[in-house]
Amino acid sequence: MSAYGTTRQPGGGATPKDKTTDYHTALFRRLAWEGTVPVEIRVDPKELPANSDRGLECYYIQAPRVSYLPLLLPEIRRFLMDVVFDEAAASSLKEEDWWFETEEGTITKWHWPLGLIYDNHAISLTVRSSAPPSTAMAPPLRLILHLASPPTEKLMLSPSQEACKQAFMGQLKEADFIRWGSTKRVTGLRKLEQDGIWEGIREHNFDDYWRVASKVTPSASQPVPPPLAGASGHVRPPSTDAPSTFDRDGAYSVRCIPVRVYLPDGPILQEFVPPLLEDGTPNTLYHFLSTHLPLLFPPRPPAPPPSRAKPNPQPPAVPNLAFVMIQGVVSPPEAEMAWLGVCMAGADGWLSICVGINRT
Amino acid sequence: MLTRSQFAAASRALVAKHESNPPFSTLLRDWEWIDAFPYGYLARSKRYIRNSLSQSSADSSQLGDDPGLQEEEDSATAHTTSEAEWVISQQFVVFSATFQVPALYFTAHKANGTTLSLDEIMNTKLFKFEIPIGSDANGFALTLPDVPFPLLSQGDHPTLGTPCWYLHPCETSNAVDELFREVMEADWDEETRLVRWLETWFMTVGGVLDL
Numbered sequence: 119m120s121a122y123g124t125t126r127q128p129g130g131g132a133t134p135k136d137k138t139t140d141y142h143t144a145l146f147r148r149l150a151w152e153g154t155v156p157v158e159i160r161v162d163p164k165e166l167p168a169n170s171d172r173g174l175e176c177y178y179i180q181a182p183r184v185s186y187l188p189l190l191l192p193e194i195r196r197f198l199m200d201v202v203f204d205e206a207a208a209s210s211l212k213e214e215d216w217w218f219e220t221e222e223g224t225i226t227k228w229h230w231p232l233g234l235i236y237d238n239h240a241i242s243l244t245v246r247s248s249a250p251p252s253t254a255m256a257p258p259l260r261l262i263l264h265l266a267s268p269p270t271e272k273l274m275l276s277p278s279q280e281a282c283k284q285a286f287m288g289q290l291k292e293a294d295f296i297r298w299g300s301t302k303r304v305t306g307l308r309k310l311e312q313d314g315i316w317e318g319i320r321e322h323n324f325d326d327y328w329r330v331a332s333k334v335t336p337s338a339s340q341p342v343p344p345p346l347a348g349a350s351g352h353v354r355p356p357s358t359d360a361p362s363t364f365d366r367d368g369a370y371s372v373r374c375i376p377v378r379v380y381l382p383d384g385p386i387l388q389e390f391v392p393p394l395l396e397d398g399t400p401n402t403l404y405h406f407l408s409t410h411l412p413l414l415f416p417p418r419p420p421a422p423p424p425s426r427a428k429p430n431p432q433p434p435a436v437p438n439l440a441f442v443m444i445q446g447v448v449s450p451p452e453a454e455m456a457w458l459g460v461c462m463a464g465a466d467g468w469l470s471i472c473v474g475i476n477r478t
Numbered sequence: 479m480l481t482r483s484q485f486a487a488a489s490r491a492l493v494a495k496h497e498s499n500p501p502f503s504t505l506l507r508d509w510e511w512i513d514a515f516p517y518g519y520l521a522r523s524k525r526y527i528r529n530s531l532s533q534s535s536a537d538s539s540q541l542g543d544d545p546g547l548q549e550e551e552d553s554a555t556a557h558t559t560s561e562a563e564w565v566i567s568q569q570f571v572v573f574s575a576t577f578q579v580p581a582l583y584f585t586a587h588k589a590n591g592t593t594l595s596l597d598e599i600m601n602t603k604l605f606k607f608e609i610p611i612g613s614d615a616n617g618f619a620l621t622l623p624d625v626p627f628p629l630l631s632q633g634d635h636p637t638l639g640t641p642c643w644y645l646h647p648c649e650t651s652n653a654v655d656e657l658f659r660e661v662m663e664a665d666w667d668e669e670t671r672l673v674r675w676l677e678t679w680f681m682t683v684g685g686v687l688d689l
Binding site: 296 | 515516517575576592593616617618619626627628632636637641648
C-alpha cells in the first residue's frame with residue numbers, strides 16, 4: 119500500500135489505531151482513484167464524413183472517474199483517424215469544434231470529472247419513466263460525438279487541456295478556501311508541484327497525484343470525542359486510545375467541507391457543511407441532507423423511550439424516497455461528512471453527492 | 479462577508495429602492511431580482527459598443543501616403559463605424575457559495591447571436607480595466623500577475639447552469655469592506671446597512687466592468 123495514500127501525520131509515534139485509520143484512508147482513496155466508468159462514444163451518423171467506415175464508428179473506453187473528457191480526446195481522435203475516417207476527412211478534423219451530448223440530449227461539460235458525468239447521468243435516469251430497471255452491471259454511458267457547431271450557449275469552455283487544467287486548479291483552490299478560509303495551502307505549492315498534481319491526473323498516476331495532494335488534503339484522523347458526562351455529573355476525560363495530539367490539519371478541524379449535491383436533471387446545491395454539529399457529534403450524511411432536502415430525506419424522529427414491552431426500541435422507519443450516490447457507490451446515511459470529504463472526494467477536492475429517486 | 483439570506487435581502491431592498499426613486503440613480507435601476515430555485519439572483523440586460531471599430535478608424539488614418547490605399551481604408555472604416563456593432567450582455571449578480579460574497583457573472587453576444595471571445599470582450603466598452611503588464615489572456619481566462627485566481631474566467635451560473643464569464647469574487651470582498659467602513663454610519667438599521675454595502679459592491683465592481 120503506497121505511503122502517499124495517507125496524509126503525513128504531525129508529531130510523534132503512531133498508535134495502533136492511527137495505523138488502522140491510515141490503512142483505511144489509503145484503501146478508500148485508492149479505490150476512489152482506481153474507479154472507472156464504461157463510456158461508449160459514437161460519432162453522430164449525420165456528421166460522419168463521406169467515405170467513413172460505417173459500422174465501426176463506436177469507441178469504447180473504460181475511463182477513470184477522476185479524468186476529464188478533454189483528456190480522452192487524443193485517443194478518440196487516433197481511433198477515428200485510424201479506423202473510421204479517410205484521409206480527406208481526417209485532415210479537416212477540427213477538434214476545437216467537437217462536443218459531446220448524452221442520448222437524452224444533455225450536453226456534457228468539459229470541466230466535470232467523468233465519474234460525476236456518469237453518476238449525474240445515472241440519477242437523471244431515475245426520474246425518467248422510460249428508464250429500464252437497474253441491473254447488476256453498470257451500463258455504459260452512451261455519448262454522441264459531434265464534430266462541428268458547438269452550442270456556445272450551453273458550453274463555453276473550450277475543449278483544450280489547458281482550459282481543463284485551469285478549471286481543475288480553480289476547483290482545488292476553492293476547496294482549499296472552503297476548508298480553511300484561505301487558499302494558501304494550494305497557492306503555497308511550488309509551480310512544479312501544482313503542475314505535478316495535474317500530471318498525476320493526466321497520466322492517471324496515484325502516487326504522483328497524492329505526493330502533492332497529501333499536502334493540501336486534510337488527514338482522516340478521528341475527532342477527539344466530546345467529554346462524556348457520567349451519571350454522577352462528573353465529566354470523564356476523553357477515551358485514552360484516541361490520538362492525544364489535536365490534529366490541526368485533520369478532517370474534523372476544517373471549518374467546512376467542500377460538498378456539492380446534484381439533483382436529477384436539476385440544480386446543484388452548495389451549502390455550509392460543518393464537520394461537527396453544535397453538540398460536538400460528527401455531521402452525518404443523513405443529517406446534512408435532511409437539513410437541506412427535508413422532503414426527500416425526512417428528519418428521523420428519535421427512538422421512543424424503552425418500555426417493559428420493548429426494552430430496545432428502534433426509531434420509527436421513515437420512507438426511503440431517495441438514495442445517495444458517491445463515486446458510484448450508494449452511501450450509508452450514517453457516513454460522516456468529514457470522513458467522506460477526505461476519503462471519497464474527487465481529485466479536485468470536492469465531494470460530489472448525487473441524489474437519485476427510488477423507484478418502487 | 480454576507481450570508482446568503484443577507485444577500486437576498488440586500489438585493490430585494492436595492493431593487494425596490496432604485497425602482498421607486500427615479501432621480502436617485504439610473505445606474506442600478508434596471509436590475510431585477512429573480513427568485514429562482516434553489517438560489518435567487520439579480521439579473522439585467524445591457525448593450526455595449528465595441529471599441530475596436532472606432533480605434534481602427536483612428537489607426538488607418540495614419541497609414542502611409544498612398545492616397546489610393548488611404549481612400550479605400552477611409553471608405554471602409556466609414557462604412558463600419560456608421561453601423562456601430564452592438565454587444566448584448568446578460569448580467570447577473572449571484573451569491574458565491576464558496577466565498578460567501580456576491581459575484582458578477584455575464585454573457586456577451588453580438589446582435590446576430592455569436593458569442594464573443596475573451597479578446598473581443600476586452601475590446602468593448604464593457605471592459606474598463608487597464609490590463610497590467612505580465613497579465614495572461616489565453617482565450618479562456620484573464621489572469622493578473624501574482625494573483626491566485628484569474629480575474630475573469632468561465633464558470634457555470636450557479637442556478638441556471640449555463641456558461642458565463644465571471645469576475646472572481648475573491649478580492650472584491652476586502653475592497654468593498656474597506657470602502658464601506660469609510661461610509662458606514664452607526665445609526666443605520668440592518669436593511670439600510672445591507673443595501674449600502676451592496677451599492678458599495680457595485681461601485682467597486684464598476685471599476686473593472688462598466689456597470
